[in-house]
Amino acid sequence: xxxxDKAFIVTGGASGLGEATTRALVAxxxxxxxxxxxxxxxxxxxxxxxxxxxxxxxxVTSGEEVQAAVDLxxxxxxxxxxxxxxxxxxxxxxxxDRDNNPADLDQFNKGVQINLxxxxxxARLVAANMAKRVSASGGPANQDxxxxxxxxxxxxxxxxxxxxxxxxxxxxxVGLSLPLARELTRHGIRVMTVAPGVFATPMMNSIxxxxxxxxxxxxxYPKRLGDPKEFGQLICHIIANGYLNGExxxxxxxxxxx
Numbered sequence: 001x002x003x004x005d006k007a008f009i010v011t012g013g014a015s016g017l018g019e020a021t022t023r024a025l026v027a028x029x030x031x032x033x034x035x036x037x038x039x040x041x042x043x044x045x046x047x048x049x050x051x052x053x054x055x056x057x058x059x060v061t062s063g064e065e066v067q068a069a070v071d072l073x074x075x076x077x078x079x080x081x082x083x084x085x086x087x088x089x090x091x092x093x094x095x096x097d098r099d100n101n102p103a104d105l106d107q108f109n110k111g112v113q114i115n116l117x118x119x120x121x122x123a124r125l126v127a128a129n130m131a132k133r134v135s136a137s138g139g140p141a142n143q144d145x146x147x148x149x150x151x152x153x154x155x156x157x158x159x160x161x162x163x164x165x166x167x168x169x170x171x172x173x174v175g176l177s178l179p180l181a182r183e184l185t186r187h188g189i190r191v192m193t194v195a196p197g198v199f200a201t202p203m204m205n206s207i208x209x210x211x212x213x214x215x216x217x218x219x220x221y222p223k224r225l226g227d228p229k230e231f232g233q234l235i236c237h238i239i240a241n242g243y244l245n246g247e248x249x250x251x252x253x254x255x256x257x258x
Contacts, residue, residue, distance in 0.1 A: 001081065001144035001146075001239055001240065001242060003028040003030040003236060003239055003240065004029035004030070005029060005030070006031065006081040006082070007030070007031040007032070007033065007073045007076075007077035007078070007079060007080050007081055008025055008030055008032055008073075008080070008081060008082045008083060008084060009032075009033045009035055009070065009073055009082075009083040009084070009122070009126060010022050010025070010032055010033070010034060010035065010083070010084045010086060011036070011060050011069075011084070011087035011118075011122055012035075012036055012060075012085075012088065013032065013033075013034035013035060013036055013042070013045075013086065014034055014036035014042040014045050014055075015036070015038065015201075016086070016199075016201035016202055016228060017151065017196065017199060017231045017232075018036065018084075018086035018087070019041075019045060019228070020232040021084050021086060021232045021235050022034055022045065022049070023049070023229075023232060024229070024232030024235060024236050025084075025232075025235070025236065026049050026052045028236050030052070031052045031053070031073075031077045032049075033053070033054050033055075033056060033069050033073045033076070033077075034046055034053055034055045035057075035058035035060075035066070035087075036087070037057060037058070037087075039055075039057050042056075042057070054072055054073075054076050056068055056069045056072050060085070060087045060114060060118030060121055060122055061113050061114060061117060061118050061121060063121060063125070066121055070125050070126060070129050074129065079133060080129050080130060080146070081130065081145075081146050081147070082126070082130075082146050082147040082149070083122055083123070083126040083149070084149045084151075084235055085118070085119050085123070085148075085151055086151050087114065087122075088114060088115045088151060088170075089110070089111060089114050089115065090111070090163075090203075091107050091110060091165040092166070093108070093162060093164070093165070094161065094162050094164075103164070108164065108165040109165075110165075111165030111166055111169050112165060112168070112169045112172070115166070115169035115170060115172075115173065116170075116172040116173055116176075119150045119151075120176060122148075123148050123176070123180060123191070126146075126148060127148065127184060127187070127189060130145060130146035130189055131187045131189070133145070134146075134189075135187075139188075140186075140187060140188025141188075142188070143188060144188060144190065144242050145187060145188035146187070146188070146190070147189065147191070147238070147239055148180065148184075148189065148191045149191075149192045149193070149194065149235060149238060149239075150173050150176065150177070150191075150192075150193045150194075151173070151193070151194055151195075152170045152171075152174045152193050152195040153166070153170040153195055153196060154195050154196070154197045154252050154255060154256075155167040155170050155257070156170040156171040156173065156174045156195055157195070157250075158257035159171075159257075160257055170195070173193060174193060174195065174248050176193070177191055177192065177193045177246055181246030182246065190242070190245040190246075191245065192238050192244055192245065192247060192248075193247070193249070194231065194234060194238075194248070194251055195248055195249065195250045195251065195252070196231060196251050196252065197226060197250070197253055197255045198215050198219065198225050198226065198252075198255065199226035199227070199231065200225040200226065200227060200228065201228060204225060212225070218255060218257075218258075219252075219253040219254070219255045220254040221253060223253075226251065226252070226253065231251060234249065234251055
């Protein structure tokens with residue numbers, strides 16, 4: 001599918017991997033609805049990138065707010081051809097603390113709601129919009145009509161201690177890929193997932209230099225954190241390569257977390 005003049009929603013699109021995706025899509029001629037909770041960053045990015053973007057404040061767990069993002073893509077750009085769901089959080093807590101008290105269930109559920117349920121929520125509303133367009137045009141005729149790309153994590157496969165919520169929710173995102181891809185074939189809509197490793201996102205700025213160096217050393221090759229631009233490049237390739245469907249791509253420098 002050609003990115004040029006196509007409109008996409010990028011959740012979490014104002015910073016980190018989402019911002020890199022927004023920039024990559026705009027550079028390729030695409031149009032982007034930046035859906036993010038951070039209004040200051042979202043509005044600043046939309047202002048910088050100009051008429052090819054719009055910003056909407058969006059909580060991915062809210063049906064009403066995600067629908068508002070879909071409606072904005074429709075009204076501002078005349079249609080919607082896909083979503084890249086980068087919104088997510090990392091909940092870190094052990095099952096038992098040092099005194100053997102149980103983990104906070106609400107915190108566990110928060111991670112699952114945002115990472116997994118949020119991904120499904122975005123997918124269902126974006127797919128509904130695209131499927132209606134396809135039906136109105138008479139069918140896909142075995143050609144790309146849209147794409148949904150979710151973001152998992154290597155933690156889905158290599159979850160570490162304290163990542164019960166994060167790893168299981170990201171594993172759920174991996175599990176969504178094939179059933180959604182199979183279901184949406186009749187509409188000509190592809191579904192893909194990217195599982196990033198350790199990337200140089202703003203979250204990494206707060207960790208000590210020694211910890212960052214240890215992370216970099218743990219990557220087999222290249223021995224560095226991933227550049228968010230590399231994530232954006234992969235997203236653009238997935239959109240353009242019509243034979244990629246129902247698959248999860250690890251983007252991680254061959255890292256396997258201990």
